[in-house]
Amino acid sequence: MAQSNSDSHKILPIVNRYSLAVISVALAVMPALVLQHFKFRDVELPLLLFAIALTAWHAGVGPSVLAIVLSSICFDYFFAPPLYAFSLTPSDIPAILVLISFAVLVARFSAVRRRIERDLLQTQDKLQAEVVERTQQASLLNLTHDSIFVRDMSHVITYWNRGAEELYGWAPYEAVAKRSHDLLQTVFPMPIEDINAELLQTGRWEGEVRRTKADGTAVVVASRWSLRRDEANRAVAIMETNNDITDRKRREEEIRGLNQELEKRSADLQASNKELEAFAYSVSHDLRAPLRHMAGYAELLQKNASSALEDKGLRYLRMILDSAKRMGNLIDDLLAFSRIGRTEAQKTSVNLEQLVKEALNEVQPETNGRSIVWRIEPLPVCYGDRSMLRLVLVNLLSNAVKFTRPQPKPEIEIGCVDGNKDEVVVFVRDNGAGFDMKYVDKLFGVFQRLHHVDSFEGTGIGLATVQRIIHRHGGKVRAEGAIDQGATFYFSVPKI
Amino acid sequence: MQKLGRILMVEDDSKDVELTLTALEEYNLANEVVVTRDGEEALDYLNCRGKFSARSRENPAVILLDLKLPKVDGLEVLKQVKAAENLRYIPVVVLTSSHEERDLVTSYKLGVNAYVVKPVDFHQFVNAIKELGAFWAVINVPPPESVNK
Numbered sequence: 001m002a003q004s005n006s007d008s009h010k011i012l013p014i015v016n017r018y019s020l021a022v023i024s025v026a027l028a029v030m031p032a033l034v035l036q037h038f039k040f041r042d043v044e045l046p047l048l049l050f051a052i053a054l055t056a057w058h059a060g061v062g063p064s065v066l067a068i069v070l071s072s073i074c075f076d077y078f079f080a081p082p083l084y085a086f087s088l089t090p091s092d093i094p095a096i097l098v099l100i101s102f103a104v105l106v107a108r109f110s111a112v113r114r115r116i117e118r119d120l121l122q123t124q125d126k127l128q129a130e131v132v133e134r135t136q137q138a139s140l141l142n143l144t145h146d147s148i149f150v151r152d153m154s155h156v157i158t159y160w161n162r163g164a165e166e167l168y169g170w171a172p173y174e175a176v177a178k179r180s181h182d183l184l185q186t187v188f189p190m191p192i193e194d195i196n197a198e199l200l201q202t203g204r205w206e207g208e209v210r211r212t213k214a215d216g217t218a219v220v221v222a223s224r225w226s227l228r229r230d231e232a233n234r235a236v237a238i239m240e241t242n243n244d245i246t247d248r249k250r251r252e253e254e255i256r257g258l259n260q261e262l263e264k265r266s267a268d269l270q271a272s273n274k275e276l277e278a279f280a281y282s283v284s285h286d287l288r289a290p291l292r293h294m295a296g297y298a299e300l301l302q303k304n305a306s307s308a309l310e311d312k313g314l315r316y317l318r319m320i321l322d323s324a325k326r327m328g329n330l331i332d333d334l335l336a337f338s339r340i341g342r343t344e345a346q347k348t349s350v351n352l353e354q355l356v357k358e359a360l361n362e363v364q365p366e367t368n369g370r371s372i373v374w375r376i377e378p379l380p381v382c383y384g385d386r387s388m389l390r391l392v393l394v395n396l397l398s399n400a401v402k403f404t405r406p407q408p409k410p411e412i413e414i415g416c417v418d419g420n421k422d423e424v425v426v427f428v429r430d431n432g433a434g435f436d437m438k439y440v441d442k443l444f445g446v447f448q449r450l451h452h453v454d455s456f457e458g459t460g461i462g463l464a465t466v467q468r469i470i471h472r473h474g475g476k477v478r479a480e481g482a483i484d485q486g487a488t489f490y491f492s493v494p495k496i
Numbered sequence: 497m498q499k500l501g502r503i504l505m506v507e508d509d510s511k512d513v514e515l516t517l518t519a520l521e522e523y524n525l526a527n528e529v530v531v532t533r534d535g536e537e538a539l540d541y542l543n544c545r546g547k548f549s550a551r552s553r554e555n556p557a558v559i560l561l562d563l564k565l566p567k568v569d570g571l572e573v574l575k576q577v578k579a580a581e582n583l584r585y586i587p588v589v590v591l592t593s594s595h596e597e598r599d600l601v602t603s604y605k606l607g608v609n610a611y612v613v614k615p616v617d618f619h620q621f622v623n624a625i626k627e628l629g630a631f632w633a634v635i636n637v638p639p640p641e642s643v644n645k
Binding site: 281298343 | 509511512515518593595596597614615616617618619621
């Protein structure tokens with residue numbers, strides 16, 4: 001159905017075109033015949049030529065051939081003597097030949113002209129279509145929030161979208177036809193020659209440029225350039241897409257400034273910390289020598305001159321020696337404490353059970369043959385610095401041994417409780433002197449003591465050392481206790 | 497008892513010298529102690545230079561070396577001793593006032609034979625010195641190369 005329809009559509013114009021040939025020839029012949037009747041001769045030739053030209057113009061080659069043939073026949077029949085007969089006398093032939101030649105020429109020129117006109121029309125249509133498309137594209141570019149403009153290779157702006165107007169403050173009519181770098185006072189991050197070289201080589205460039213808006217304020221934009229080439233691969237235009245990053249840049253600048261300050265402060269802090277550690281070390285080191293001399297000479301005095309001294313004098317000497325010894329211990333503990341801050345933790349997997357055994361051996365001499373009941377539960381493997389954790393256990397066990405001294409049936413328990421999935425919580429519990437929970441916060445401070453030196457000797461550094469080591473492992477320490485009811489110390493270290 | 501070797505003590509503090517000598521005396525070890533008061537003097541002695549150019553050519557059985565010394569410090573003395581072909585087999589014992597990790601590590605890197613922190617307690621100090629003296633100067637048999645020239 002559709003097929004026959006389209007066929008009839010095709011056939012109709014063809015019929016029309018050939019009808020045009022017949023009608024136009026007929027319309028030329030009729031007035032010529034009328035005029036011939038009134039003895040007006042020789043009008044038929046121009047009229048027939050006009051009919052042929054009309055057909056050629058409007059109906060194309062086929063109908064114009066038909067018109068030529070019809071014209072020739074009509075000329076011979078109606079206008080060439082003998083009239084109203086198809087006989088040709090030799091005198092008619094030139095006239096017929098002239099008619100045919102003219103007719104062919106007219107038809108030819110008409111056809112050529114018509115084709116040219118049709119081509120022209122087609123080109124015009126195409127151009128119009130392109131204009132519509134480009135206008136649509138341009139209005140799309142106007143929709144985007146990005147600022148977009150196009151400039152030719154001598155940086156003259158040819159297109160300026162609404163985003164560009166919003167960003168820079170110039171309307172399209174103010175910006176177009178200006179040189180972009182002059183208008184915007186662009187400051188490039190690198191020599192413009194390098195940028196152009198990269199653009200020509202890769203077809204694009206990206207960077208941050210500083211520009212000045214219409215109102216004179218400075219703006220930092222992230223600029224992306226794309227090169228457009230024509231069919232002959234000549235660079236013809238550059239499209240720039242710009243985003244305002246002024247605020248972001250300012251914030252970045254602020255953050256950088258803050259970071260620098262922070263780094264400086266941290267460096268200062270580290271330096272003064274180092275200085276302090278060095279000072280503590282040097283003081284402890286240098287204090288030790290005169291102390292040793294005092295103790296040494298007091299000892300020699302006790303040994304060589306004891307017969308010359310009374311009991312009182314001997315007691316004084318003992319006090320000197322005692323104090324020297326205590327000060328020695330204090331310095332040693334301080335040195336150990338400061339060493340934890342100065343040395344790098346060497347973390348490995350640590351067998352806590354093995355470590356407890358070693359710590360027990362170390363505190364054995366302090367038990368002085370007392371019958372202490374040790375309860376040691378199985379302990380897991382943890383992750384940490386072996387020698388530091390050993391010091392933790394030695395300090396806690398030594399404390400437990402020390403503070404159970406008044407207890408007739410001393411018991412010390414070592415075990416672990418459920419922590420979270422990442423850490424091991426170990427405790428050391430004793431049934432010794434205990435402490436008042438009121439002072440629990442003081443327990444882990446340097447030089448903090450909850451008992452008199454006379455009842456329990458010590459430097460007040462042991463638990464501070466424990467806390468420092470555990471903190472360096474990312475763990476926590478805490479203590480529970482009550483006076484005369486013992487104490488429990490907990491510490492947590494990372495699981496393996 | 498075997499013949500006592502000579503002990504070279506490098507110590508700038510006169511009190512430490514006196515206390516150490518006293519400790520060695522108690523065990524009859526003091527007779528053969530040579531005392532030098534700084535690193536330079538110690539190196540002069542070991543290399544038979546300056547005022548020690550006329551000393552007997554035998555190397556000491558042991559060097560007791562303090563680390564904090566005027567002019568040339570103890571670690572430098574240790575380095576030079578261990579680098580010298582004719583001295584490197586002499587046992588060197590560092591005797592220092594306190595336990596400092598860096599010194600300990602450096603000393604062992606340089607090839608020290610023992611590292612002892614002087615105890616504050618005089619009894620312990622005497623015991624340490626006695627044992628050192630007895631071990632290195634009496635019990636230990638020095639390698640043949642430790643005898644100079």
